[in-house]
Amino acid sequence: MITPLSQTRIYIDADACPVKDEIYRVAGRHRVPVSVVAGNFIRIPQDPLIERIAAGSGMDAADDWIAERATKGDIVVTSDIPLASRCVKAGAIVIAPTGKPFTEESIGMTLAVRNLMTDLRSSGEVTGGPSSFSPRHRSAFLSALDQAIRRIQRTQAT
Numbered sequence: 001m002i003t004p005l006s007q008t009r010i011y012i013d014a015d016a017c018p019v020k021d022e023i024y025r026v027a028g029r030h031r032v033p034v035s036v037v038a039g040n041f042i043r044i045p046q047d048p049l050i051e052r053i054a055a056g057s058g059m060d061a062a063d064d065w066i067a068e069r070a071t072k073g074d075i076v077v078t079s080d081i082p083l084a085s086r087c088v089k090a091g092a093i094v095i096a097p098t099g100k101p102f103t104e105e106s107i108g109m110t111l112a113v114r115n116l117m118t119d120l121r122s123s124g125e126v127t128g129g130p131s132s133f134s135p136r137h138r139s140a141f142l143s144a145l146d147q148a149i150r151r152i153q154r155t156q157a158t
Contacts, residue, residue, distance in 0.1 A: 099140025
């Protein structure tokens with residue numbers, strides 16, 4: 001039997017997260033509690049390890065809720081770059097649903113590119129959007145999440 005990771009939690013920025021079911025499966029296998037955070041009601045499986053948080057409909061309410069709680073030893077799943085930046089600075093492991101990790105080394109440039117693209121779009125420039133979510137992204141995410149949990153397990157074992 002796998003013992004639960006002490007004090008580790010997975011936070012899902014859930015409103016537009018395409019990998020919630022995968023997170024539930026991996027978290028269940030490793031006995032890691034999950035907080036599914038959304039602006040309003042979102043359906044979740046009935047499982048004592050999974051909690052639903054309706055953070056409210058205010059601008060960035062779900063992001064603020066997660067950022068106030070995520071800390072070293074936690075995992076945050078989000079594609080929101082400003083939220084990822086806040087959580088990386090708090091010491092959490094942050095993974096995009098595509099499997100891309102946000103790290104202290106990469107978050108500054110990622111945030112700068114995001115801000116540049118936002119400025120270009122606001123000035124009328126057509127920049128395109130993110131690539132569509134694919135099975136390859138799902139596979140990369142599953143691998144990244146499993147690796148993150150195993151890394152935390154090794155750290156806590158020492």
